[in-house]
Amino acid sequence: xxxxxxxxxxxxxxxxxxxxxxxxxxxxxxxxxxxxxxxxxxxxxxxxxxxxxxxxxxxxxxxxxxxxxxxxxxxxxxxxxxxxxxxxxxxxxxxxxxxxxxxxxxxxxxxxxxxxxxxxxxxxxxxxxxxxxxxxxxxxxxxxxxxxxxxxxxxxxxxxxxxxxxxxxxxxxxxxxxxxxxxxxxxxxxxxxxxxxxxxxxxxxxxxxxxxxxxxxxxxxx
Amino acid sequence: xxxxxxxxxxxxxxxxxxxxxxxxxxxxxxxxxxxxxxxxxxxxxxxxxxxxxxxxxxxxxxxxxxxxxxxxxxxxxxxxxxxxxxxxxxxxxxxxxxxxxxxxxxxxxxxxxxxxxxxxxxxxxxxxxxxxxxxxxxxxxxxxxxxxxxxxxxxxxxxxxxxxxxxxxxxxxxxxxxxxxxxxxxxxxxxxxxxxxxxxxxxxxxxxxxxxxxxxxxxxxxxxxxxxxxxxxxxxxxxxxxxxxxxxxxxxxxxxxxxxxxxxxxxxxxxxxxxxxxxxxxxxxxxxxxxxxxxxxxxxxxxxxxxxxxxxxxxxxxxxxxxxxxxxxxxxxxxxxxxxxxxxxxxxxxxxxxxxxxxxxxxxxxxxxxxxxxxxxxxxxxxxxxxxxxxxxxxxxxxxxxxxxxxxxxxxxxxxxxxxxxxxxxxxxxxxxxxxxxxxxxxxx
Numbered sequence: 001x002x003x004x005x006x007x008x009x010x011x012x013x014x015x016x017x018x019x020x021x022x023x024x025x026x027x028x029x030x031x032x033x034x035x036x037x038x039x040x041x042x043x044x045x046x047x048x049x050x051x052x053x054x055x056x057x058x059x060x061x062x063x064x065x066x067x068x069x070x071x072x073x074x075x076x077x078x079x080x081x082x083x084x085x086x087x088x089x090x091x092x093x094x095x096x097x098x099x100x101x102x103x104x105x106x107x108x109x110x111x112x113x114x115x116x117x118x119x120x121x122x123x124x125x126x127x128x129x130x131x132x133x134x135x136x137x138x139x140x141x142x143x144x145x146x147x148x149x150x151x152x153x154x155x156x157x158x159x160x161x162x163x164x165x166x167x168x169x170x171x172x173x174x175x176x177x178x179x180x181x182x183x184x185x186x187x188x189x190x191x192x193x194x195x196x197x198x199x200x201x202x203x204x205x206x207x208x209x210x211x212x213x214x215x216x217x218x219x220x221x222x
Numbered sequence: 223x224x225x226x227x228x229x230x231x232x233x234x235x236x237x238x239x240x241x242x243x244x245x246x247x248x249x250x251x252x253x254x255x256x257x258x259x260x261x262x263x264x265x266x267x268x269x270x271x272x273x274x275x276x277x278x279x280x281x282x283x284x285x286x287x288x289x290x291x292x293x294x295x296x297x298x299x300x301x302x303x304x305x306x307x308x309x310x311x312x313x314x315x316x317x318x319x320x321x322x323x324x325x326x327x328x329x330x331x332x333x334x335x336x337x338x339x340x341x342x343x344x345x346x347x348x349x350x351x352x353x354x355x356x357x358x359x360x361x362x363x364x365x366x367x368x369x370x371x372x373x374x375x376x377x378x379x380x381x382x383x384x385x386x387x388x389x390x391x392x393x394x395x396x397x398x399x400x401x402x403x404x405x406x407x408x409x410x411x412x413x414x415x416x417x418x419x420x421x422x423x424x425x426x427x428x429x430x431x432x433x434x435x436x437x438x439x440x441x442x443x444x445x446x447x448x449x450x451x452x453x454x455x456x457x458x459x460x461x462x463x464x465x466x467x468x469x470x471x472x473x474x475x476x477x478x479x480x481x482x483x484x485x486x487x488x489x490x491x492x493x494x495x496x497x498x499x500x501x502x503x504x505x506x507x508x509x510x511x512x513x514x515x516x517x518x519x520x521x522x523x524x525x526x527x528x529x530x531x532x533x534x535x536x537x538x539x540x541x542x543x544x545x546x547x548x549x550x551x552x553x554x555x556x557x558x559x560x561x562x563x564x565x566x567x568x569x570x571x572x573x574x575x576x577x578x579x580x581x582x583x584x585x586x587x588x589x590x591x592x593x594x595x596x597x598x599x600x601x602x603x604x605x606x607x608x609x610x611x612x613x614x615x616x617x618x619x620x621x622x623x624x625x626x627x628x629x630x631x632x633x634x635x636x637x638x639x640x641x642x643x644x645x646x647x648x649x650x651x652x653x654x655x656x657x658x659x660x661x662x663x664x665x666x667x
Contacts, residue, residue, distance in 0.1 A: 138565045139565075140565075154629050154631065155572075155575070155576030155579070155628065155629055155631065155632050156419070156422070156423050156576060156579040156580070156624070156627065156628040156629070156632060157254070157419055157420055157422075157423055158247065158320075158423035158424075158426050158579045158582075159243075159245070159246045159247045159320060159323070159324060159423075159426065159427065159510070160319060160320040160323035160324065160575040160578055160579060161323070161327075161575065162323060162326055162327055162330070162572070162575070
């Protein structure tokens with residue numbers, strides 16, 4: 001089961017896929033030393049792990065850990081006046097930015113997956129969480145049953161069974177998350193007749209459910 | 223009682239049996255089967271054998287014991303007066319709930335043509351009661367007119383479904399079928415096991431011939447024939463159409479189609495033909511609702527004739543239509559249709575729908591088990607007796623499997639309903655106290 005998912009901060013991106021973290025981290029440290037700047041990317045809509053506060057500043061649990069990392073880096077490269085720059089980004093872009101070396105560290109609720117490890121390196125897990133889903137109060141009962149881990153339909157299939165065409169659902173998912181892959185995989189396995197649309201941030205996903213454009217919104221918890 | 227010129231012909235009754243069975247169930251069946259793969263077609267072996275056994279037993283009962291009162295009368299033969307009431311009550315409930323459910327599905331199928339119906343709970347409710355009363359009113363002309371309307375709406379099944387079973391083979395590609403056979407790489411038994419529930423209940427409705435024996439010409443000959451022919455016809459069409467479609471439409475596409483017959487015709491010809499086919503399927507669905515309203519009214523009429531239900535169900539118009547029953551049944555279904563107005567009520571109604579399948583099956587057990595006694599009484603030939611017992615055991619095993627597979631919640635609900643029904647019978651049991659010995663006088667005709 002993939003319910004329990006780890007939230008971690010991505011750290012020290014590799015420019016090349018050598019599978020040699022030491023070399024990679026050395027490169028990142030060299031880059032920081034050369035530029036005199038430590039670029040921390042943060043995901044803006046993952047409160048309380050990582051978010052953009054009202055004053056426009058980066059806040060959150062992952063960022064506080066990120067600051068500690070910055071201090072450690074400062075000592076390691078021997079630059080007491082190392083500047084720390086915070087760069088707002090999304091989960092999807094953030095991973096690319098780490099991989100391409102545009103940021104040195106990404107703070108946020110980011111699941112550690114094999115596929116992602118091909119491009120970036122991860123810190124130790126910093127938080128254990130799961131997948132969350134938002135529904136309207138008048139959500140279709142068979143959808144609620146599926147989400148409770150029960151079979152969508154357990155009764156007899158006879159002429160009285162209400163036709164499935166009415167049960168065609170639209171699911172919104174947070175783009176680029178492991179939840180997105182998971183939702184698509186479950187739909188295929190369970191044979192659910194559903195359409196998946198991706199949204200860039202939580203606000204958009206919640207709005208789609210509220211406005212009945214989607215029946216459910218799936219995202220990583222945070 | 224209506225004279226024979228107002229009654230239904232053999233053709234009319236056979237059509238009614240087949241359409242009652244297939245009308246609404248067939249529309250989504252190819253999609254459900256494609257989700258498992260064409261391997262699910264093997265489940266027809268079980269379903270077809272079991273349901274033909276049931277149909278054969280009904281036909282035997284019809285031949286040996288040609289009396290009105292359908293399954294309830296057969297049940298009474300072996301199990302007594304309370305069984306007559308139980309059988310009628312459970313079956314009545316099953317049909318009344320099933321009809322509302324068919325109407326809800328039919329509105330769903332109508333939505334592509336009348337988008338307003340899909341815009342909320344109120345339009346759905348209006349659509350449902352509209353269909354309930356349309357199909358009720360269409361029965362006001364009496365059995366003959368109902369049969370005639372049925373012979374028009376049956377084309378909604380004949381053209382898309384039976385037609386596909388014939389002409390579809392020109393478009394059939396064995397490579398498409400082979401790819402669809404087992405897309406999830408299931409073990410063969412696993413596949414059959416998962417597929418059986420898809421077709422297990424597809425033959426509910428074959429009892430409609432016996433239920434409508436009052437309304438048909440020459441019931442002694444026509445009821446058994448219509449039961450066998452209707453069931454056989456439905457079996458052949460079910461099997462051929464769900465087989466050929468899997469060799470035309472690629473599995474992945476069929477598995478997510480919300481209108482599989484429209485999809486296959488759109489692929490064979492063009493999307494416009496697909497839309498026309500969908501319209502025909504909706505007509506078939508509404509035609510089956512017409513047949514069920516008829517069967518429901520006939521069931522409540524013969525039950526009231528036997529003094530088990532209130533008198534108003536017995537009222538027959540000059541045209542032979544059980545007017546009282548039709549109207550009261552229409553009102554009852556309208557009340558249930560209110561459940562479409564809120565999600566909570568819908569969830570409750572769905573539970574009723576599940577238990578209604580079980581209350582359709584219990585009468586199979588009570589009525590068919592009477593075959594043994596009926597054969598004893600009729601002093602059936604020993605060979606015939608033994609042969610019938612074997613077939614009866616298959617029919618009973620199948621019925622019990624169908625009850626078992628309905629699931630705990632459905633059987634639980636049905637059990638509660640049965641308990642309540644016994645209380646109800648307690649209140650009317652005194653009506654039959656002095657009549658116990660003349661129970662079969664009205665059946666001697």
